[in-house]
Amino acid sequence: MRFLPLEEITEQMLLAHSIFSNNGKILLKKRTRLTPSYIKRLQHLKYTHLYVYESDEEQWDCTGLVSDKVRSQAMQILWDCLIRVIERKTLNAQQISFVVEDIIREVHQKEDGLFALIDLKTPDNYLYNHSLNVCILSILIGKELKLEWEDLKELAIGAFLHDLGKVYMKSSLKKIQTFSTSDTAQVKQHPKKGFEILRAVPGFTIKIANIAYQHHERENGSGYPLGLISRDIIPLSKIVAVADSFDAMISERIYREPVWTEQALRELEAESPAQYDREVVKALRRSVALYPVGxxxxxxxxxxxxxxxxxxxxxxxxxxxxxxxxxxxxxxxxxxxxxxxx
Ligand SMILES: [Fe+2]
Incomplete structure (x- = not known):
């Protein structure tokens, strides 16, 4: 099994993981033979690298901590949430809770499990994969910190929907990462917008809404939108802040290269306790693979x-x-x- 740039993939190779559309449909199934036309299609979808098997017999798993079935459901639900927000409809708390419970269960099942895959985001699916990654990372950290089931559930829901307020930003949903400077003021508003959406959902606690509100706040008050300091930030939001920053650092963005796990951890450690909670950052280090698969x-x-x-x-x-x-x-x-x- 290898993690290769598209240019190095040959026709003998098989895809080692499924590829999803943003609404959770499988576009290419795991073990599909990578013909030139599929490669062209993936190039078009802006994939730069893939996990591949070099022969039919290889079995190594590149699915990650969440199965294809649950990943697909989670993406469908996030897609549905974004549409509901745009159409000013209320979110379905029960539907979201069910899928988040499935994610927690799967992450818990793999006792030894680490966050261990190299990032495969594209500019178009960034928000979907980032939301799921932040959810999985937050669950892993919460598990390390021995959170109770109810807290873990609120944490996971808040983490999954932490960036929902981005729906209102002028840059289209598809181009969610190509912010121009004029978007900066809007960027700073997304936590509050997210809070307002989540606060209005019957069945969601205020803690869930506050996770979205406070995920860009920092321990020393240097965050936004309120500039809260440590004692005013809810503990669950401190977890999402770390998970969010880590996932953003290991992702390739238009304006910068991704960094490797060790460097991302070191940067977060250097910024704790000034910006990030030290215990949360320590728990993150225990949750991620220094040498990811591939x-x-x-x-x-x-x-x-x-x-x-x-x-x-x-x-x-x-x-x-x-x-x-x-x-x-x-x-x-x-x-x-x-x-x-x-
Ligand atoms: Fe955010």
Missing amino acids: SIVQLSDQQSAVVVEATKAKTIVEYLESRGSFQEIDADSPLKIEKRLA
Whole structure:
């Protein structure tokens, strides 16, 4: 299994994960053979990299912590939420709660599970994948911090819908990341807009609405829209703030390159406790894989290898020089990963 730029993908390769449209329909199924016409279509959809299998026999999983079924439902529901907001209809709290409960259950099932895939966002699906990623990361952090089920549920709903207020921004939903400077004032308003939408949903608690309101507030008061300081920010929102910043850092955006996990964690650590809650950042470090699936690493035996599985207990790598030869690396193995190369 490899994580490759589109230009390096050949016709013998199979897609190692499904590709979804923004409303949750499967556009290309996992294990589809990547013909030139599919590659062209994916280029058109602005994908730059994909996870691929180099042969039919490969089984490594690139689905992540949430199954295709739940991912598809979550995207459908987010799509539906955005449309309802535009049409000024109330959101369906029950529908949202059900899918979020499914996400929590799946994340919980994988006890050893880490956030371990390299980002695959495109400019067009950014909001959808970002919302789901922030939800998954927040659940992982909440689990580390031993939150009770009810708190975890409010956290996950707030995280999933934290950017809903962006619906009102002038830049179209599709081009959600191509902000011009004139959009800056609108950007600063999205937490409040999100709060207003969520506060009006029957069945949602005020905490859920406050997560959206406060996810850009920072511990030292340097955030927006209110410039609240630590003691005035609700704890669940501090989790979403960290998850949101981390996911934004590891994503490729039009105006900058993505950073690798270690650098993103170090930047967040450097900014805590000034901007981020220190315990939350520590919990994030325990929740994400330093060497995500598909990354190329240098081992202590000086060979290079591709990571094919990454959990809390172990990392499994495949040597690049001798394909089909695998190594399990855990805390006790003499073999270590020295650094990420790509
Ligand atoms: Fe935001």
